[in-house]
Amino acid sequence: MIRQFALFAFVLALGACSAPNGPPVLATNIVVTAAASDMPMAAGYLDITNHSGTSIHITNVTSPDYASVEMHETTITDGVARMRAIPALEIEDGESVTFERGGKHLMLMRPLDTPEIVTLNFYSGDVLLLSVSTEFKAMTD
Amino acid sequence: MRTRNLLVAFLLGAAIAAGLTLALRMSGEQAAPLRATVVPAGDALPAFNLLGHDDTAVDGAVFEGQWDLVFFGFTHCPDICPTTLHTLAQVRKQLAEQGQNPLPRIVLVSVDPERDTPEIMSKYMSAFGDGNLGITGDLEEVSKLTDALGIYFARAPAADGDYSIDHSTVVLVINPQGRFRALFSAPHRVEDFVHDLPLIMGMP
Numbered sequence: 001m002i003r004q005f006a007l008f009a010f011v012l013a014l015g016a017c018s019a020p021n022g023p024p025v026l027a028t029n030i031v032v033t034a035a036a037s038d039m040p041m042a043a044g045y046l047d048i049t050n051h052s053g054t055s056i057h058i059t060n061v062t063s064p065d066y067a068s069v070e071m072h073e074t075t076i077t078d079g080v081a082r083m084r085a086i087p088a089l090e091i092e093d094g095e096s097v098t099f100e101r102g103g104k105h106l107m108l109m110r111p112l113d114t115p116e117i118v119t120l121n122f123y124s125g126d127v128l129l130l131s132v133s134t135e136f137k138a139m140t141d
Numbered sequence: 142m143r144t145r146n147l148l149v150a151f152l153l154g155a156a157i158a159a160g161l162t163l164a165l166r167m168s169g170e171q172a173a174p175l176r177a178t179v180v181p182a183g184d185a186l187p188a189f190n191l192l193g194h195d196d197t198a199v200d201g202a203v204f205e206g207q208w209d210l211v212f213f214g215f216t217h218c219p220d221i222c223p224t225t226l227h228t229l230a231q232v233r234k235q236l237a238e239q240g241q242n243p244l245p246r247i248v249l250v251s252v253d254p255e256r257d258t259p260e261i262m263s264k265y266m267s268a269f270g271d272g273n274l275g276i277t278g279d280l281e282e283v284s285k286l287t288d289a290l291g292i293y294f295a296r297a298p299a300a301d302g303d304y305s306i307d308h309s310t311v312v313l314v315i316n317p318q319g320r321f322r323a324l325f326s327a328p329h330r331v332e333d334f335v336h337d338l339p340l341i342m343g344m345p
Contacts, residue, residue, distance in 0.1 A: 035216075035223050035268035043219035070300075074220045076327055080293050081221045082307045085300065101224045102328065108219070139227045140268055 024052035025122075030134040032118040037111065037136050042066070044106030044120060048130065049096040056129055058089040062121045067110035069120065074102055083107075176325065176333035177341060183320035187289040189282050191250075194263035194275035203274070204319040208245040208342055210334075211313040213292045215253030215306050216265045222249075225329055229312065230269045232334040241339055245314070250286065251277040252294035252308050290321060314341055 026049045034042035050056050061069040071086040086104065091097050099105050106120065115136050122130040186201050193199045204211075210229050214222035229247045236244055249266060251257035254277045257265075262275030277283075287294060294308040310327035312334075323341050325334065 033223075034219065035226075035265050039216065039265065039268075041217050041219040043223070072220070076221075076310055079309055079311060079326055080307055081310045081327070082297065083218070083220065083305045084297075101220060105220050138268065139223050140230060140270070 025050055025056065025130045027130055027132045030120075030132055031137055032106075032108065032120075032134055033137045033139050034108075035139055037114045037116070037138065040110055042108040042111070042118075042136070043101075044069070044108055044118075045099045045101065046106075046132070047096055047098050048091060048122070050091040050093055053093055055090055055092045057124045058091070058122050058129065059087075059125055060123045061106060062123070063108060063119055065112055065115040065118045066108040067112060069109070070107045071099075071104065072107045073104045076102070175323075175337050175340065176330075177314065177323040177337045178326070179323045179341060179344070180321055183316055183318070183322045185320055186315070187285050189285045191276050191278035191282050191286075192259050194259050194266055194277070196259040199276060201319055203276070204248075204315045206317055207243060208317060208338075209248045209274075209313075209315040210245045211248045211250060211315055212311075213250045213252050213287060213294065213308055215251050215308070216257050216261055217253060218306070221310060221327075225310070225312065225327075226266075226269045228329045228331055229334070231331045232338070233270065235331060235335045236338060239335070239339075241342075245338060245342070247273040248315075249273070249275050250283065251275070252283060252287070252292075253306050254278055254280055254283060314338070316342075 028047045028049070030044075030046040032042055032044045058071070061071060063069050071089060072083050073086055074081055074083045089097060097104065108118070117133055118136050119131065119133040121128055186204060188201060191199050193203065210232075212222070212225055212229070214225065216222070226247065226249060233244050233247065247266075247269060249262070251262060257277045259275070259277060262277050266273040266275040286292070290313060292309045292311070294306055297305045297307050299305055312325040312329060313321055314323040314325070316322040322344070325337075
């Protein structure tokens with residue numbers, strides 16, 4: 001049973017452009033998972049939808065629960081999986097981006113503890129675009 | 142007498158018709174397309190010396206005596222590797238629910254032995270169920286296995302001196318004689334394995 005905790009999404013710099021109903025940047029279907037919570041790597045999956053009225057650029061992601069978080073993308077070509085970092089991600093107004101298994105994903109490296117709740121902060125430069133928290137889910141749960 | 146002969150003829154005809162129907166159905170099942178690629182004769186594995194996740198030496202004999210589903214990956218892989226192993230764990234679960242006996246074992250051969258110690262492999266593999274096997278060890282010995290089986294892997298530098306590993310995504314099926322019998326290509330779907338494995342495991 002997934003308990004997804006209060007999802008508080010907010011746009012600081014884009015407030016004047018925000019959509020009339022609902023948060024300007026919305027995260028849904030959030031999953032943070034790994035073989036076990038104390039493994040050195042975990043993956044994050046979610047959908048991010050931009051209703052801010054302007055395009056947004058996600059340049060970095062942080063978490064108080066992991067030493068480092070990077071946006072990555074897995075591609076499979078000729079049967080070979082390759083994972084590469086995504087330096088920045090643009091989401092046009094009204095568009096969504098999906099982080100999913102075998103595609104774009106968050107790579108969460110070196111847990112600082114054995115997190116039960118994981119918080120993810122998405123930034124554009126120094127501006128916090130979105131902050132979400134979700135329960136860690138072991139892959140085999 | 143004539144009535145009895147007619148009855149015998151009718152029963153005989155019905156039996157033949159039923160037999161033909163059954164045979165056609167069975168041949169239809171056998172002819173159902175396999176998602177896997179089957180290696181007709183089964184290729185022998187090369188000689189190698191590696192370590193099991195319990196830190197004991199393993200060689201080719203480790204693949205003898207049971208069916209194995211073998212994946213080449215690494216524990217610092219956050220996406221494809223755990224997703225594939227989770228898929229294989231689901232396959233085992235569904236096969237068990239269908240009464241498949243014996244069940245294939247899940248084996249991860251690390252293509253990142255520098256970071257994947259037996260201790261880490263043990264912890265990692267136990268997350269995907271009981272009876273799994275993690276194999277690691279000397280990189281040259283891993284390469285003996287991968288080269289012979291056509292498995293690609295290469296280190297890909299990342300930021301801050303870190304690295305990832307590009308690697309093949311196939312799952313190999315090794316038979317109880319320790320011979321490479323079939324392979325599944327990505328994307329891996331539970332239903333493909335559940336459909337194919339009983340057929341492959343029934344092959345001579």
